[in-house]
Amino acid sequence: MTAATDTGTDAAAPRLGAGAGATRTGARRTWTRYVVRRLGVFALSLWLLVTFAFAMIHLIPGDPVRAALGVNASPELVAARRAELHLDEPLLSQYVRYLGDLVSGDWGVSLQSRLPVTQVIAERLPNTLLLAGLTFVVTLLVALPIGTGMAVLTQHGRHRLLELGYTGIAMVVSAIPEFLMGVVLVYVFAVRLELLPIAGNAGPASLVLPVAALSLGSALALSRIVRVELLSVLGRDFVRTARAKRLRPRRVYLRHALPNALTATITLGGLLLSGLIASTVIVESIFAWPGLGPTMVSSIITKDYPLMQAIVLIYGAMVLTITLVVDIALSMLDPRSTIREA
Structure with a gap:
């Protein structure tokens, strides 16, 4: 009887292992199909973008x-x-x-400067990428600590006045358009206090005001999402278990709670970065930052269509690429999203 029982137990173990392996293989296949499908959507969207850029010059009335x-x-x-x-x-x-x-790689010649379009973009694009990338990093470095700190301080209904003040300030600041924020910052810190350069690219100090204009509202909006998601995670069983083990609060918050609240944060962060790409057009023009923004505005005013087409393609391709990277990152952090869309 015992021998039969042992035999049955030993025989069942390989079947369980095989089932777990089959589950992992199925999950990998589902994720692979999802990534291939997203790459297909990306390629189709890129083709539509290229077609729209081509049609621009033909849709404009007149010659x-x-x-x-x-x-x-x-x-x-x-x-x-x-x-x-x-x-x-x-x-x-x-x-x-x-x-x-x-x-x-032959994108034509600018009608105004008579320079190759690729040369104009190569000179301007790094400055735009620097401004957008630095803004995104600053946004995360501000939003994550503020959102985490506010979640810790206001959980269980504590510090109600602090929560109301933070929410009100965050809503007001995040509602201010970037160009208006830029004008206010220029007036305060460059004109009145004379602490920072007004415009141009005179070194690292010239980045402070454009980055602040682009990141302040986004950082506070993102911090609210971090706070809400973290408050939800702090009420789950695995967090209570970690606290029952008498782990240090910093370990509970940073290692157990915060990583599980990043899904919505990454989603909104990707949307914010896509919006930042478009916002740089106006902010760069306000601060005379030598990026693609002033070049695009100038190409529209002077009707420099080859340059305009190329810049539209660049901006559109950056937004599509950001969306693709965010979707793939979310599918790796939360495999359930690939199953829902499979």
């Missing part, structure tokens, strides 16, 4: 070349510039040529 050169340009110059842009060819031929030029 874009005449509009860019001015009403006093000679017919010969207009015809030569149209031939240079291949606008005298059939539409399908233009589209095929446009796709081929994008792949080969």
Whole structure:
């Protein structure tokens, strides 16, 4: 009887191990299918973006070349510039040529500066990436400690006045547009107090005001999400178990609670970073930061269509890439999201 029981037990163990392995294999396959599907959506969205950028020059009323050169340009110059842009060819031929030029890296020549578009972007894009990246890092470094601290201080209904004051300030500041925040910061810290440069790129000090204008509202908005998510996590059983083991509060909050509250934080953080990419256009123009923002505004005013098309592509591709990276990161942190979408 005992031998039979032992045999049955030993026989059951491999089956349990095989079942666990099959579960892990199925989860990996589900995640792989999800990533492949997201890459497909990314490729389709990128193609639509490229098609929209191509169609821009054809959707604008009137002759874009005449509009860019001015009403006093000679017919010969207009015809030569149209031939240079291949606008005298059939539409399908233009589209095929446009796709081929994008792949080969030939993005055309600026109508105003007569410089290659790729050269203009190569000079300006690093400054925009620096501003957006630094803003995102500052946003996280401000939002996570504030959100975590407010969750710890206000849990179980404590410090009600502190919670109301923090919520009110966060709502007001996060509702202020970045360009208005930039104007206020310039007036206070550059004009009145003369502590920081007003505009331009004169070194690290020139980054302080643009980064502050872009990050203040986003940081407080994100900190509210961190606080709400962390309050939810602090009430779960595994946190109570960690406290019952008499672990240090810092270990409970930082190692057990905070990582489990990051899903919504990463989601909103990705959305904020996408919004920051668009907000840099206006903020860079306010502070005369030598990025893509002032270049895009100038290309719109001067009707520099090749440069405008390229900048639209750059901004759109950055937003699509951020969305893709956030989705894949969430699928790794929370595999249940891939199962729901499978």
